[in-house]
Amino acid sequence: MSADVKAQPTGTDAAPAAEEITAIRERIDEIDQSLIDLWLERSRLSQQVGRTRMASGGTRLVLSREREIVERFREALGPDGTQVALLLLRAGRGPL
Numbered sequence: 001m002s003a004d005v006k007a008q009p010t011g012t013d014a015a016p017a018a019e020e021i022t023a024i025r026e027r028i029d030e031i032d033q034s035l036i037d038l039w040l041e042r043s044r045l046s047q048q049v050g051r052t053r054m055a056s057g058g059t060r061l062v063l064s065r066e067r068e069i070v071e072r073f074r075e076a077l078g079p080d081g082t083q084v085a086l087l088l089l090r091a092g093r094g095p096l
């Protein structure tokens with residue numbers, strides 16, 4: 001459970017700005033929770049694929065698919081997208 005956003009310092013003494021910041025932060029916290037939930041769901045699904053493939057005698061990894069995923073993130077987010085995709089992949093299948 002995250003801390004109460006209303007109790008956190010906004011970084012300004014101007015009341016209207018502080019209220020706006022607090023309102024925006026509430027949505028930011030919702031988005032962060034969604035990202036965490038999606039991250040964990042993706043990781044579990046990736047592990048499930050790996051288990052299924054290896055139990056059938058297949059490979060642990062399919063690097064051509066990983067390259068496509070990294071490229072998708074890079075096209076959408078730029079160089080940071082590459083880093084995000086690499087962390088996402090590692091969270092699922094583990095380190096290379």
Ligand SMILES: C=C(O[C@@H]1C=C(C(=O)O)C=C[C@H]1O)C(=O)O
Nearest residue numbers: 046049061062065066089092093
């Ligand atoms: C999940 C899979 O297995 C591995 C993990 C991947 C992923 O987390 O997206 C992609 C390719 C594979 O190296 C898959 O093949 O889809």
